[in-house]
Amino acid sequence: xxxxxxxxxxxxxxxxxxxxxxxxxxxxxxxxxxxxxxxxxxxxxxxxxxxxxxxxxxxxxxxxxxxxxxxxxxxxxxxxxxxxxxxxxxxxxxxxxxxxxxxxxxxxxxxxxxxxxxxxxxxxxxxxxxxxxxxxxxxxxxxxxxxxxxxxxxxxxxxxxxxxxxxxxxxxxxxxxxxxxxxxxxxxxxxxxxxxxxxxxxxxxxxxxxxxxxxxxxxxxxxxxxxxxxxxxxxxxxxxxxxxxxxxxxxxxxxxxxxxxxxxxxxxxxxxxxxxxxxxxxxxxxxxxxxxxxxxxxxxxxxxxxxxxxxxxxxxxxxxxxxxxxxxxxxxxxxxxxxxxxxxxxxxxxxxxxxxxxxxxxxxxxxxxxxxxxxxxxxxxxxxxxxxxxxxxxxxxxxxxxxxxxxxxxxxxxxxxxxxxxxxxxxxxxxxxxxxxxxxxxxxxxxxxxxxxxxxxxxxxxxx
Numbered sequence: 341x342x343x344x345x346x347x348x349x350x351x352x353x354x355x356x357x358x359x360x361x362x363x364x365x366x367x368x369x370x371x372x373x374x375x376x377x378x379x380x381x382x383x384x385x386x387x388x389x390x391x392x393x394x395x396x397x398x399x400x401x402x403x404x405x406x407x408x409x410x411x412x413x414x415x416x417x418x419x420x421x422x423x424x425x426x427x428x429x430x431x432x433x434x435x436x437x438x439x440x441x442x443x444x445x446x447x448x449x450x451x452x453x454x455x456x457x458x459x460x461x462x463x464x465x466x467x468x469x470x471x472x473x474x475x476x477x478x479x480x481x482x483x484x485x486x487x488x489x490x491x492x493x494x495x496x497x498x499x500x501x502x503x504x505x506x507x508x509x510x511x512x513x514x515x516x517x518x519x520x521x522x523x524x525x526x527x528x529x530x531x532x533x534x535x536x537x538x539x540x541x542x543x544x545x546x547x548x549x550x551x552x553x554x555x556x557x558x559x560x561x562x563x564x565x566x567x568x569x570x571x572x573x574x575x576x577x578x579x580x581x582x583x584x585x586x587x588x589x590x591x592x593x594x595x596x597x598x599x600x601x602x603x604x605x606x607x608x609x610x611x612x613x614x615x616x617x618x619x620x621x622x623x624x625x626x627x628x629x630x631x632x633x634x635x636x637x638x639x640x641x642x643x644x645x646x647x648x649x650x651x652x653x654x655x656x657x658x659x660x661x662x663x664x665x666x667x668x669x670x671x672x673x674x675x676x677x678x679x680x681x682x683x684x685x686x687x688x689x690x691x692x693x694x695x696x697x698x699x700x701x702x703x704x705x706x707x708x709x710x711x712x713x714x715x716x717x718x719x720x721x722x723x724x725x726x727x728x729x730x731x732x733x734x735x736x737x738x739x740x741x742x743x744x745x746x747x748x749x750x751x752x753x754x755x756x757x758x759x760x761x762x763x764x765x766x767x768x769x770x771x772x773x774x775x776x777x778x779x780x781x782x783x784x785x786x787x788x789x790x791x792x793x794x795x796x797x798x799x800x801x802x803x804x
Contacts, residue, residue: 382457428458473684494509713733719762
């Protein structure tokens with residue numbers, strides 16, 4: 341008779357031990373050990389339900405609970421050496437429980453499979469991590485809104501094609517970031533709501549013959565309800581894909597923010613200053629102050645995008661129900677979770693500490709004829725068709741380029757050579773302050789509108 345090792349808790353029909361390489365190749369304990377809290381929580385709920393169903397006695401339930409809590413504490417304290425021979429977190433904990441409490445430990449797996457067990461664990465783990473990320477996202481949004489409120493009237497150039505377009509306020513620019521983050525938060529909340537259903541009780545793929553109560557285990561674990569179909573329950577990972585889709589969009593947004601921060605800290609822009617604690621120096625150039633935090637966030641977007649692609653490809657050809665392929669869902673999911681948490685925390689810490697250089701931004705806004713559209717609008721209000729006004733302003737800009745004068749620096753006589761309907765009141769719209777203040781409507785850049793938008797954004801955060 342072939343000698344059995346600890347890995348053959350499932351090995352009754354096998355006539356030879358698993359190859360050592362295959363044992364290592366197929367094991368997941370190296371990365372799924374982080375699920376120990378949630379595996380234990382799921383097992384306690386399952387055991388509680390089995391007790392109510394008459395499958396476990398009160399004493400057996402008590403022994404299981406005590407044993408599992410002791411294992412939890414050992415894991416927290418780092419006193420467990422997880423075994424590759426036992427493949428995964430589920431078998432490691434079950435074997436350790438059986439060693440502690442004897443044959444009763446072998447009864448815990450009644451009415452379930454590792455297939456529904458791991459699907460439950462991942463959902464429980466991801467749900468907790470989503471709540472952490474949601475809190476950090478809210479903290480980041482509060483920081484962004486705070487900068488908008490503080491700098492509601494600070495004028496900077498607004499860009500299209502990275503060319504000076506029209507003047508905007510720094511506060512308005514910050515609130516554009518907040519709108520993106522608000523949508524990201526909404527996507528995360530949607531992901532959590534769709535995911536919060538319990539697969540426990542689906543067993544291997546077809547359910548179980550034991551008199552289980554799936555509503556009870558769902559309630560004990562904080563799920564909204566049990567999943568509806570046992571095949572789908574154990575085989576799909578679309579909730580992990582959806583989280584990675586959220587993560588990819590969020591990191592895309594943070595990467596865009598990073599790009600602007602990197603540009604703004606450069607000597608060429610000189611719009612903001614990042615505190616030293618978020619920067620590093622050069623080993624050879626003593627004058628350098630590198631914006632490493634935003635650069636790293638910009639770079640980390642690529643790994644999160646890659647994780648999304650990994651999960652999509654992982655799932656795309658799998659037949660129902662569970663396949664071993666799904667062991668590969670955890671590492672990209674875990675990596676995205678860790679990366680998102682770090683990036684959002686970095687931004688939430690950094691954004692409130694940004695110092696803006698208002699004078700430098702104001703001077704930049706005066707360059708590039710940023711009030712040209714205001715001059716065109718002025719001409720239209722005087723009765724000139726817009727296309728004609730566009731032509732007149734274009735000629736004025738060409739003259740400004742030639743004479744190295746901004747529109748606001750030209751005399752009335754200089755402006756009137758392009759149209760005699762231009763009067764003294766034109767200078768009210770050619771100032772940067774006049775330009776931003778004129779855009780006083782919902783979504784506009786006027787300082788008063790920025791403050792109103794800040795209050796609305798704060799109100800949305802308070803609803804959470």
